[in-house]
Amino acid sequence: MPYALTDLPLGDLVGPAMRASEALVRLDERTSRSPVGPGFVERAHFADAVSALWLDGELVHVEDLVLHDAHMDLRAPTHELTRAHEILRLRRQILANKPDWALGRDGLAVLCGRFAAAGPMRPDSQLPGEGSAADGQDHEQEPEDDSLGSGSLSAELAALDAALGRANAVLDAARAPATAGRDATVRAEAGTATKGDAAADRNPLLYDSDWDEPERLAEWKAVLAKVEGLPAMLRGAVAFDAWTAIAPLQHAPWLGRLLVSALLRQAGTTTGQLAALYVGARAIGRERRQSRDRTTRLIAFLDGAHEGAAAGIREHDRLMLARAQMERRLKGRRSTSRLPKLIDLVLSRPLVSSGMIEKELGVTTAGALNLIGELDLREITGRGRYRAWGII
Numbered sequence: 001m002p003y004a005l006t007d008l009p010l011g012d013l014v015g016p017a018m019r020a021s022e023a024l025v026r027l028d029e030r031t032s033r034s035p036v037g038p039g040f041v042e043r044a045h046f047a048d049a050v051s052a053l054w055l056d057g058e059l060v061h062v063e064d065l066v067l068h069d070a071h072m073d074l075r076a077p078t079h080e081l082t083r084a085h086e087i088l089r090l091r092r093q094i095l096a097n098k099p100d101w102a103l104g105r106d107g108l109a110v111l112c113g114r115f116a117a118a119g120p121m122r123p124d125s126q127l128p129g130e131g132s133a134a135d136g137q138d139h140e141q142e143p144e145d146d147s148l149g150s151g152s153l154s155a156e157l158a159a160l161d162a163a164l165g166r167a168n169a170v171l172d173a174a175r176a177p178a179t180a181g182r183d184a185t186v187r188a189e190a191g192t193a194t195k196g197d198a199a200a201d202r203n204p205l206l207y208d209s210d211w212d213e214p215e216r217l218a219e220w221k222a223v224l225a226k227v228e229g230l231p232a233m234l235r236g237a238v239a240f241d242a243w244t245a246i247a248p249l250q251h252a253p254w255l256g257r258l259l260v261s262a263l264l265r266q267a268g269t270t271t272g273q274l275a276a277l278y279v280g281a282r283a284i285g286r287e288r289r290q291s292r293d294r295t296t297r298l299i300a301f302l303d304g305a306h307e308g309a310a311a312g313i314r315e316h317d318r319l320m321l322a323r324a325q326m327e328r329r330l331k332g333r334r335s336t337s338r339l340p341k342l343i344d345l346v347l348s349r350p351l352v353s354s355g356m357i358e359k360e361l362g363v364t365t366a367g368a369l370n371l372i373g374e375l376d377l378r379e380i381t382g383r384g385r386y387r388a389w390g391i392i
Helices: 010-032 037-055 062-069 079-096 105-113 152-174 177-190 195-201 213-226 232-246 255-267 277-281 294-330 339-348 354-361 365-375
Strands: 388-390
Touching: 010 037, 010 232, 010 294, 037 062, 037 079, 037 277, 037 294, 037 339, 062 079, 079 105, 079 255, 105 213, 105 255, 213 232, 232 255, 232 294, 255 277, 277 294, 294 339, 294 365, 339 354, 339 365, 354 365
Parallel strands: none
Antiparallel strands: none
């Protein structure tokens, strides 16, 4: 059923749209010239990824996501953690490319093509543009940390790697339709895909037989083209509502808000960041977000964008205050001191562990603990075996 664009209540939407746009522009202007801007952007990636899973009813701890991103997992990653990390990496990839890349032909083919088959991606998989080939296939993992030790532990890790290799071979065989699904998406972008091609490319164990992703994606792009003349914020609200109604991707419904964030960046509402729309949506009640009335849903989206921008401004001010307090401890230090680098690391992550500091700054465990003590960071976990610090 096509998404109807008739009778948009512009009189009810203009006010919330202007309010949300103003907040996003103010946040972008503040962070683009701020010394904590890069750290704020990284923290927003983590917060938005965790919030995306929260809206789906899944709880992912931000500390687990930080450690997983640093390849320092304390335990085997769960499916939910892998999905959150995929969102984190997609946000980084969108921001690393040109503003018009994500909604362009190549960008949509890459972003949507990655989810043409179901199943979690492997934790060590790389996105195109992050050290992998353009087709999104997995490559070599990073070398293991020497601190893991040797002897019996190395033998056990080697056996585990062999077992994982055999399991990955089985998963690759089952994931073979992903390549065909990605090709179908590219053909749809070129206007050459047909319903027969899409049906033949999909695995019936992974897809509903009547779920034609290329056709649905083309329908969503048609809606996007019809609202071309609207202000960016209103266009984003309609685009997200249409994405929810059309559901182009069966296994990645959360991609919609990321594409809307890319749309706002393409329109110039944000320049050096991606709007954390999932963070703002958490402040909006489920009754409004999933209301049967379209006007209520559109206003809920706009209010969520405003709440996300307001939360971002508060977070930026908090980071500025924390940076000023930590920089007071740099007086009288040598020019070779690693404290400035530690300050940048702490500001760019919700929390840090001694292992992360060792890896980023190239110091020993004792040196990392000494640096933490000199900055007087707050210990978050309060455990003896696993300790982490932050400015929260």
